[in-house]
Amino acid sequence: MTAIDQIIRQAINPFDPATFKPGNFWHEEQDPALDVESIHQEVIREVEAVLEQVARDHRTRTVMMFGDSGAGKTHVLGRLKRILNPKAFFVYIDPFPESEAIWRHVLRYTVDSLVQKPEGEAESQLLRWLKSLSAFKQGGIVSWVLSDRQRFVRSLKASYPSGIYNANEFFGVLYDLIDPDRYPLACEWLRGDNLDDESLKLLNVKHSIETEDAAQKVLANFGRIAAETQPIVLCFDQLDNIARTSDGAIDLQALFNVNSSIHNQLLKNFLVIISIITSTWRQNADRVQLADQVRIDTSVPLKPISLDQAEAVWVSRLRPLHRQADPRPDSPTFPLTRQVLEQKYPGGKTYPRNALELGRRIIQSYKVGPSKAEQPEDAIAAFKLVWLKEFNRVQERIIRIRQLSAPELTQMLKETFAALQVGEICPRFLPSPTYASHSFSYQPNNQGRVGISWNEDPSLTTLFHIMSACRRAVELNLCEKLFLIRAEGIGKPGNRGYELRDQIFAENTPHQHLKPSLHSVHYLATYHSLVNAAYAGEIVVAGKTLDIQALEFFIRDSHILQNCTLLKNLGVLSSKEIVEVEGEEAIASQPDDSEPEFQPDNEPIQDFLLDLLKTHQLLGRQVMVQTTVGQFTEISEDQVNELIQQLSEDNQLQVLGDNPNPQEQLVYLPDQPA
Amino acid sequence: MEIATIELKFLLQLLSFSGYRAPLSQIRPSAKTSSSERNKTCSQLCDRGLIDCSQKIVSFKIAPAGKALLKLKTELPVSEQELKALKACEDQKVTPEQLKIRPAAEKQAILRKLTDRGLIQAETKIDEIWLSDRGKAYLRTEYSPKGSGNISLGLLNYYLRFLRQPESSNGSFPQADSIPAKFSDAEVLQVIQALDRELGSQNYLPLFHLRQKLQPPFSRDELDQALYRLQRQDQIELSSLQDATRYTIEQVEAGIPQDIGGSLFFVTVV
Numbered sequence: 001m002t003a004i005d006q007i008i009r010q011a012i013n014p015f016d017p018a019t020f021k022p023g024n025f026w027h028e029e030q031d032p033a034l035d036v037e038s039i040h041q042e043v044i045r046e047v048e049a050v051l052e053q054v055a056r057d058h059r060t061r062t063v064m065m066f067g068d069s070g071a072g073k074t075h076v077l078g079r080l081k082r083i084l085n086p087k088a089f090f091v092y093i094d095p096f097p098e099s100e101a102i103w104r105h106v107l108r109y110t111v112d113s114l115v116q117k118p119e120g121e122a123e124s125q126l127l128r129w130l131k132s133l134s135a136f137k138q139g140g141i142v143s144w145v146l147s148d149r150q151r152f153v154r155s156l157k158a159s160y161p162s163g164i165y166n167a168n169e170f171f172g173v174l175y176d177l178i179d180p181d182r183y184p185l186a187c188e189w190l191r192g193d194n195l196d197d198e199s200l201k202l203l204n205v206k207h208s209i210e211t212e213d214a215a216q217k218v219l220a221n222f223g224r225i226a227a228e229t230q231p232i233v234l235c236f237d238q239l240d241n242i243a244r245t246s247d248g249a250i251d252l253q254a255l256f257n258v259n260s261s262i263h264n265q266l267l268k269n270f271l272v273i274i275s276i277i278t279s280t281w282r283q284n285a286d287r288v289q290l291a292d293q294v295r296i297d298t299s300v301p302l303k304p305i306s307l308d309q310a311e312a313v314w315v316s317r318l319r320p321l322h323r324q325a326d327p328r329p330d331s332p333t334f335p336l337t338r339q340v341l342e343q344k345y346p347g348g349k350t351y352p353r354n355a356l357e358l359g360r361r362i363i364q365s366y367k368v369g370p371s372k373a374e375q376p377e378d379a380i381a382a383f384k385l386v387w388l389k390e391f392n393r394v395q396e397r398i399i400r401i402r403q404l405s406a407p408e409l410t411q412m413l414k415e416t417f418a419a420l421q422v423g424e425i426c427p428r429f430l431p432s433p434t435y436a437s438h439s440f441s442y443q444p445n446n447q448g449r450v451g452i453s454w455n456e457d458p459s460l461t462t463l464f465h466i467m468s469a470c471r472r473a474v475e476l477n478l479c480e481k482l483f484l485i486r487a488e489g490i491g492k493p494g495n496r497g498y499e500l501r502d503q504i505f506a507e508n509t510p511h512q513h514l515k516p517s518l519h520s521v522h523y524l525a526t527y528h529s530l531v532n533a534a535y536a537g538e539i540v541v542a543g544k545t546l547d548i549q550a551l552e553f554f555i556r557d558s559h560i561l562q563n564c565t566l567l568k569n570l571g572v573l574s575s576k577e578i579v580e581v582e583g584e585e586a587i588a589s590q591p592d593d594s595e596p597e598f599q600p601d602n603e604p605i606q607d608f609l610l611d612l613l614k615t616h617q618l619l620g621r622q623v624m625v626q627t628t629v630g631q632f633t634e635i636s637e638d639q640v641n642e643l644i645q646q647l648s649e650d651n652q653l654q655v656l657g658d659n660p661n662p663q664e665q666l667v668y669l670p671d672q673p674a
Numbered sequence: 675m676e677i678a679t680i681e682l683k684f685l686l687q688l689l690s691f692s693g694y695r696a697p698l699s700q701i702r703p704s705a706k707t708s709s710s711e712r713n714k715t716c717s718q719l720c721d722r723g724l725i726d727c728s729q730k731i732v733s734f735k736i737a738p739a740g741k742a743l744l745k746l747k748t749e750l751p752v753s754e755q756e757l758k759a760l761k762a763c764e765d766q767k768v769t770p771e772q773l774k775i776r777p778a779a780e781k782q783a784i785l786r787k788l789t790d791r792g793l794i795q796a797e798t799k800i801d802e803i804w805l806s807d808r809g810k811a812y813l814r815t816e817y818s819p820k821g822s823g824n825i826s827l828g829l830l831n832y833y834l835r836f837l838r839q840p841e842s843s844n845g846s847f848p849q850a851d852s853i854p855a856k857f858s859d860a861e862v863l864q865v866i867q868a869l870d871r872e873l874g875s876q877n878y879l880p881l882f883h884l885r886q887k888l889q890p891p892f893s894r895d896e897l898d899q900a901l902y903r904l905q906r907q908d909q910i911e912l913s914s915l916q917d918a919t920r921y922t923i924e925q926v927e928a929g930i931p932q933d934i935g936g937s938l939f940f941v942t943v944v
Contacts, residue, residue: 068914070935240916277916279940282878304911344934347905347912354934361934369776537916537936545935 004325004334009367009666010620012627014317015360026092026116030078036312039352040076043300047080050298051088051271054231060223060262060270062295066278067302069537069545070353073275076302077235080273085118088271089125089232095241095532097411098437099254102243103215104192106258108405110219110234111191126187130177132229133159149175149204163224165217169205176203190218193402194457196489208459219267226269233271240280240535245287252284256292263295277537304349307341313355335366357543368617368668379542381614383554386541388608388631391526401487401521406438406455412524413454413485414440415531416561419552422572429453431476432469439469441479448480452570456488463490464497470504474511482511483570512569520566527555542615605632606643613653613669621655621665675722675812679823680707684715685724685813686825688805689832695804698727716800724809729798731785735767736760740793755784756793763794857888862900863909867943878913878940880921882928898930901941908944915939 043065050061067073081090091113096105114126121128133156153171157164164170176186185199192209200208209215226232236255243251259272274296285293305313315332322329331337336359341350344358364377398404404412417425423444428436429451439453451473455466463486474482484505491498505513533539534551541554555561567573609628613619625640644667647653656666677685683703688694698716699709707715719725736744740760755775762773770781788794805813813836857865865887870879881901888897904910914936918926929937 068936069916070914278878278913279916282876282940283917283920346899347902349905349912351935354932357934543934 004329007321007324009618010623011321012623013360013363013616015356015363026113034316036309036316039305039309040072040302043076046300054271058227058268060267061297062259062272063298064296065273065275065300066281068278070351071302072352073302074237077237077275088230091234093236095238097243098407099243099251101407102254102258103212107215107219108191111187115187129229164221170221172204194459194462196458196460223267223269231269231271235273237275238532238536239276241532249287252288256288260292260295304351307348310341310350310355313352314359336362377542378614380558381611382542384558384611385615387560390529394522394526398525401518402456409454410438412528416524416527417442419555420572430469431472435466435469451479451482454485458488460491460495460497467497467500484513485516487515514569516566520564523564618668621667624667680715681719686829686832689836698800698803723806724812725803726806727800727803730782730801731796732799733767733769734763734785734794734796736763737793737795756788759784859900859903866941877942880940882925885928911942911944912938913940
């Protein structure tokens with residue numbers, strides 16, 4: 001067995017900062033072993049009690065959960081989901097980018113959450129929900145699966161004779177959910193995707209859910225039917241990056257309008273949880289009408305934790321390392337001590353994230369010795385690790401561009417433009433009330449204005465309207481150069497939208513149609529997710545909580561976006577940023593679903609190894625190899641070992657220990673020349 | 675022994691610090707005193723033995739003996755750290771900050787040893803000063819004021835407090851409870867509540883208002899400590915600020931800075 005100090009030196013810091021960035025609970029795994037139950041126990045109990053009331057009387061209720069940055073709001077949402085998922089359907093709603101489309105946003109995220117599988121379940125929340133309806137239970141599942149659509153719809157209409165909007169189509173699409181082939185398309189319709197005529201026909205529906213009103217009513221349908229099963233919990237989180245009003249303040253009123261409508265229009269069976277930073281709420285509450293504020297049934301504060309609880313947080317993180325140690329350390333917090341907490345927090349209180357960060361720093365200095373720990377940490381390396389972790393999550397989560405709505409894609413692109421300081425950005429470019437939010441423009445230095453429009457709706461009618469708006473923009477001379485971004489099809493010659501597109505974006509014009517790849521969208525979505533976290537004060541890099549300015553600085557300085565082909569094709573990367581990447585081109589090429597074939601490219605892996613080492617300074621070789629294999633699944637342990645060997649020969653890192661057994665080898669950064 | 679008014683002011687100000695010990699930079703006998711005047715006063719008091727001081731090396735260069743030593747081919751009679759320091763200043767004058775020796779805390783000791791052995795020449799600066807035993811005895815039993823001088827009542831207060839200390843305590847580390855209370859914690863709490871009512875801040879009072887009201891008599895640190903005590907007793911909660919755009923830089927800086935997470939900016943009475 002091994003002594004604890006050796007174990008700590010070889011292991012990844014158990015307080016690794018990448019674990020501080022929470023987010024959508026459907027895409028972040030929480031390890032229950034790391035929970036300290038006593039923390040925010042009363043919050044959990046209160047929300048549980050409200051949920052039970054909703055389950056009992058089906059009346060919708062709203063809970064506002066507020067706390068400082070780092071108090072654990074997003075973590076508590078995740079815990080609530082984990083604990084209460086057997087009793088309710090959980091929906092996580094990302095910050096909404098456009099107030100005018102907020103209902104469609106809520107519907108989209110509701111359906112996206114409902115198609116997720118809860119831990120330990122074989123089926124999605126949506127199918128569980130469907131199958132628990134009594135209309136299906138009558139006569140057993142087999143009978144309804146085999147029976148035809150008509151019968152199915154009739155049976156449901158008989159169960160819900162009133163109060164269902166567009167009942168024929170809605171129930172019809174529910175029927176399609178049962179068919180594995182049609183399931184994806186049915187989900188797309190339910191979440192409000194603007195489908196093409198062919199798909200609509202296949203689903204036997206006339207229209208997509210195109211308006212705010214329709215989205216609201218479909219959501220009401222869900223609530224109406226949920227009365228029979230379990231409540232739906234809508235969690236609004238990270239509200240510091242929602243749409244803004246004309247004077248730049250966050251548009252909380254839009255959210256509260258939705259909340260009040262849910263109450264007023266008797267949308268039943270919803271529990272709305274609004275999670276917000278205390279100071280954000282205090283500073284913006286006066287912008288929310290009183291009549292809407294009173295719709296908050298319960299307010300639950302997330303209080304600071306005691307130092308005992310902070311110690312318990314430490315114990316939970318250190319436990320796995322202590323278990324391997326022989327002899328067992330005397331104190332379960334070793335090498336951390338109570339005194340440090342007392343000294344750092346004379347008021348006897350702190351927040352979970354601060355306790356974690358303090359733990360990280362102490363472990364770090366324990367690993368490398370106090371003198372080395374005094375040197376400033378390599379923040380760019382640490383940032384790149386946080387990025388990579390998020391990027392991997394986004395890759396898993398977003399498997400098609402169309403998963404994101406046009407306003408979201410536009411917002412994401414705008415955020416990267418702001419970070420890259422491309423010039424003054426104006427939202428809403430196209431001269432069309434409907435599609436303005438799918439576009440924006442910017443003014444590069446010493447050049448004419450550039451307009452950008454992004455829409456991925458399959459509907460060719462939508463495409464035609466957007467093309468008309470583009471044509472107006474060109475005719476009115478609103479920009480010198482116009483980009484259309486669209487990976488979806490554009491129809492055939494003869495389609496009106498197709499013809500217009502051909503004219504506007506002809507080769508002899510300055511305008512261009514770009515087909516983004518999913519890979520590019522992953523870059524934008526990863527950055528967007530970090531922006532949300534930065535506004536919520538939830539992203540920690542090298543011991544510092546990043547605000548949006550700091551995040552923008554890091555994204556520029558790390559040159560991470562240089563591999564985003566879309567940004568390259570849009571011409572917003574400075575020349576030194578640009579690295580040739582294959583696989584994505586302007587319209588000339590075929591539809592670009594194909595990502596570049598994976599070539600085991602060693603460079604990102606070497607970068608990762610060095611970033612990992614710069615962040616941790618000293619690591620056991622084995623841990624380093626395993627972490628890398630965990631990050632890049634395509635590579636084998638032997639290959640990583642080979643890379644370590646190469647880096648060592650190039651003197652970029654040093655391997656310590658004569659023992660040929662890699663388990664006993666340490667890897668560290670060579671001292672920089674003074 | 676007679677002392678000048680500026681020297682008296684210097685000593686009395688030193689009495690306001692815990693243990694009668696302070697960094698020299700924090701002593702300012704009067705608002706008009708320049709730092710060179712202060713340093714001069716300091717060395718005069720040192721010469722008379724009324725105060726003691728610690729010095730730190732601010733820069734150093736190699737002495738000929740040191741150069742010779744580096745030329746020796748045989749095994750060198752200095753430690754590795756000392757050798758590193760010698761080599762660092764072989765060609766030019768350097769500061770301790772430029773010297774890469776770990777732990778940093780040992781730098782001064784290593785340099786002092788080298789100075790003592792004549793291997794380097796060092797420039798020093800007074801770091802910290804404190805009242806010597808001789809100084810304590812002088813103020814307690816010998817000093818008798820004569821003539822006219824312009825001494826503030828605040829300074830007189832420090833003197834009285836010093837004199838009222840039992841001699842056995844030797845003057846060091848005045849006990850917190852022996853300091854005449856400026857405001858008790860309960861009174862601080864009342865001030866918070868009154869200010870909150872006055873400003874309509876709905877029990878979410880930015881700390882800069884409180885500082886404006888209570889500093890002075892409180893020093894910044896004293897007020898921070900009082901707030902921490904109230905927090906520990908669950909009488910108040912301290913909360914951080916997310917979007918600082920609505921406040922001035924000075925107002926934001928009036929929060930209690932934390933090295934992890936945002937500074938504590940609002941106070942709420944529980």
